[in-house]
Amino acid sequence: xxxxxxxxxxxxxxxxxxxxxxxxxxxxxxxxxxSMGQEAAIVGACMALRDDDYITGxxxxxxxxxxxxxxxxxxxxxxxxKITGICKGRGGSMHLADNSVGIxxxxxxxxxxxxxxxxxxxxxxxxxxxxxxxxxxxDGAANQGTFGESINMAAIWNLPVIYFCExxxxxxxxxxxxxxxxxxxxxxxxxxxxxxxxxxGQDALAVYDATCVAVARARRGEGPTLIEAKTYRFxxxxxxxxxxxxxxxxxxxxxxxxxxxxxxxxxxxxxAVGEISEMELMAVEKExxxxxxxxxxxxxxxxFPDPTDVYDNMYSNPIHYPA
Amino acid sequence: xQETIETxxxxxxxxxxxxxxxxxxxxxxxxxxxxDERVVLxxxxxxxxxxxEVEETFGENRVRNTPISENSFTGMAIxxxxxxxxxxxxxxIASFVYLASDQIINQAGKLRFMTGGQLQVPVVFRASMYYxxxxxxxxxxxxxxxxxxxxxxxxxxxSTPADMKGLMKSAIRDDDPVLVFEDINLWTKKEPVSxxxxxxxxxxxxEVKRTGSDVTVIxxxxxxxxxxxxxxxxxxxxISVEVIDPRTIVPLDKETIIKSVAKTGRVVIVDNAHRxxxxxxxxxxxxxxxxxxxxxxxxxxxxxxxxxxPACVAMERPLYPDKERITAAVKNIV
Numbered sequence: 001x002x003x004x005x006x007x008x009x010x011x012x013x014x015x016x017x018x019x020x021x022x023x024x025x026x027x028x029x030x031x032x033x034x035s036m037g038q039e040a041a042i043v044g045a046c047m048a049l050r051d052d053d054y055i056t057g058x059x060x061x062x063x064x065x066x067x068x069x070x071x072x073x074x075x076x077x078x079x080x081x082k083i084t085g086i087c088k089g090r091g092g093s094m095h096l097a098d099n100s101v102g103i104x105x106x107x108x109x110x111x112x113x114x115x116x117x118x119x120x121x122x123x124x125x126x127x128x129x130x131x132x133x134x135x136x137x138x139d140g141a142a143n144q145g146t147f148g149e150s151i152n153m154a155a156i157w158n159l160p161v162i163y164f165c166e167x168x169x170x171x172x173x174x175x176x177x178x179x180x181x182x183x184x185x186x187x188x189x190x191x192x193x194x195x196x197x198x199x200x201g202q203d204a205l206a207v208y209d210a211t212c213v214a215v216a217r218a219r220r221g222e223g224p225t226l227i228e229a230k231t232y233r234f235x236x237x238x239x240x241x242x243x244x245x246x247x248x249x250x251x252x253x254x255x256x257x258x259x260x261x262x263x264x265x266x267x268x269x270x271x272a273v274g275e276i277s278e279m280e281l282m283a284v285e286k287e288x289x290x291x292x293x294x295x296x297x298x299x300x301x302x303x304f305p306d307p308t309d310v311y312d313n314m315y316s317n318p319i320h321y322p323a
Numbered sequence: 324x325q326e327t328i329e330t331x332x333x334x335x336x337x338x339x340x341x342x343x344x345x346x347x348x349x350x351x352x353x354x355x356x357x358x359d360e361r362v363v364l365x366x367x368x369x370x371x372x373x374x375x376e377v378e379e380t381f382g383e384n385r386v387r388n389t390p391i392s393e394n395s396f397t398g399m400a401i402x403x404x405x406x407x408x409x410x411x412x413x414x415x416i417a418s419f420v421y422l423a424s425d426q427i428i429n430q431a432g433k434l435r436f437m438t439g440g441q442l443q444v445p446v447v448f449r450a451s452m453y454y455x456x457x458x459x460x461x462x463x464x465x466x467x468x469x470x471x472x473x474x475x476x477x478x479x480x481x482s483t484p485a486d487m488k489g490l491m492k493s494a495i496r497d498d499d500p501v502l503v504f505e506d507i508n509l510w511t512k513k514e515p516v517s518x519x520x521x522x523x524x525x526x527x528x529x530e531v532k533r534t535g536s537d538v539t540v541i542x543x544x545x546x547x548x549x550x551x552x553x554x555x556x557x558x559x560x561x562i563s564v565e566v567i568d569p570r571t572i573v574p575l576d577k578e579t580i581i582k583s584v585a586k587t588g589r590v591v592i593v594d595n596a597h598r599x600x601x602x603x604x605x606x607x608x609x610x611x612x613x614x615x616x617x618x619x620x621x622x623x624x625x626x627x628x629x630x631x632x633p634a635c636v637a638m639e640r641p642l643y644p645d646k647e648r649i650t651a652a653v654k655n656i657v
Contacts (some may be wrong), residue, residue: 088439099441104405109429115395119402126384148393311442316498319574
């Protein structure tokens with residue numbers, strides 16, 4: 001799929017928004033499970049979707065809404081626990097579920113979002129729309145029962161679902177080698193009778209292409225696809241986690257950061273084509289810097305929720321709270 | 324909704340209004356599926372054991388006969404509920420609810436709150452309690468009290484055909500996840516039930532099933548019938564028993580319970596679930612906290628002991644509350 005110049009800017013903008021957003025969190029020593037290093041996988045997938053398509057995500061939740069095009073201010077405010085946060089301070093860093101861009105859950109139960117995304121696809125099928133649902137999950141979640149159960153149901157009923165594995169090589173500290181019978185999650189697709197594809201998760205354009213094929217298949221009513229993006233997380237599993245024994249080598253981390261950074265790779269590839277100039281990309285960078293700075297200021301300046309409002313949204317109607 | 328969905332044929336709703344507890348479930352589902360095309364049915368074996376040919380009536384699109392994947396088809400229903408459908412999930416035997424409990428507790432019950440109200444989860448989870456028939460411990464659970472300790476869910480345990488129909492219809496129309504615990508021992512119970520397609524019983528409303536002045540007997544689910552038998556016998560002995568069925572255990576209608584306790588000052592709570600951490604325990608705690616001054620005698624709980632259900636019916640039957648144990652508990656405090 002050939003991307004227009006505008007789409008290429010948008011792809012770069014969204015990846016950069018994730019990167020700068022998280023660098024800002026890191027600089028401010030704010031907790032979180034950072035997606036840095038995985039931007040191409042997230043944005044490449046999201047760019048293949050329409051605004052009214054659904055996604056579900058994971059505890060590493062910052063990238064998904066940004067990748068799907070969400071506003072930054074409510075996301076940053078949510079991480080700060082403010083009332084202006086997208087979930088009014090109830091969700092926090094692991095749950096930046098912004099429904100305005102089609103997110104129906106960022107699950108901190110590993111594998112928990114896989115059935116939900118399957119349900120969104122089921123819903124689209126029953127309602128007779130051509131919406132699709134894309135489910136982000138990690139290599140760790142591929143070992144949960146929900147993975148096999150859900151893909152099997154999507155296969156039986158040809159549900160319009162894209163199962164998108166962000167395989168960053170490690171479930172916290174446990175490597176794929178230590179937890180999978182064979183290293184490729186996508187090869188499991190064959191066992192369920194669906195298509196599986198492995199893509200370079202550091203290459204946004206390759207991810208975009210692979211996802212477009214899967215989305216088109218889903219919209220045609222031809223069922224689900226399992227995409228495995230081989231990617232890498234630059235930072236630790238999350239802030240504050242003590243890792244007493246190294247589980248990945250400095251050389252490995254350094255290799256990804258210096259030579260396999262998705263932003264650097266994207267920039268190099270578009271500049272090589274020559275349609276887009278360095279000046280134009282710098283303008284995007286400036287714009288993103290401003291947007292993130294504004295989001296940070298907004299989060300700082302917003303009030304915390306009133307603790308007495310904690311019972312809000314427990315139920316659709318008030319239920320004698322507190323008891 | 325898109326125009327591609329065919330309008331289902333109009334059903335012949337029985338004009339005979341005396342229906343069974345099982346008929347009540349079937350009618351409630353059919354009426355709500357006819358009323359609202361967003362209502363879909365998901366579960367194991369429903370194509371064959373479909374409670375009245377639902378698949379033939381509404382088609383495979385709205386009736387999904389699932390593989391044996393409780394956690395994921397439950398999660399699928401939750402995802403569908405958040406994106407425009409109103410699914411009914413038939414989990415069949417209540418012991419299987421444990422397999423689906425991650426999705427019920429961590430997703431269905433929490434997502435409205437966790438997203439600051441951006442999402443709602445209008446889904447019904449049906450679980451049938453198959454106890455009292457020699458099915459042994461893995462098919463005989465009455466697990467409702469576990470879910471009381473997980474906020475965000477509504478829980479109903481209807482005991483009569485009318486309560487089942489009215490509450491089930493309310494559950495299907497409710498915007499929150501509702502767990503419906505059905506008692507298979509009541510399937511054949513019959514009584515006149517309204518034919519009105521908008522016949523609804525509000526969730527969260529107890530009913531005084533029998534008025535009395537000496538003792539309040541609060542019953543959960545099928546325990547109602549044993550308590551009514553006991554109450555009639557006790558009346559012969561001059562003891563006036565009031566029987567209350569909460570019908571919904573979350574949210575619990577504390578007002579009706581407290582009002583009755585204020586009148587009688589004596590309470591027996593009858594619950595088929597195991598004793599520790601039961602609905603009976605919770606109701607006892609509520610009364611102790613909110614109506615202590617009204618109590619003239621200690622609260623009595625009549626429950627199933629904390630022992631597994633054996634396959635041998637002769638061993639199983641005596642474990643559940645019966646007329647004799649209820650009567651003894653009443654006499655203990657009168």
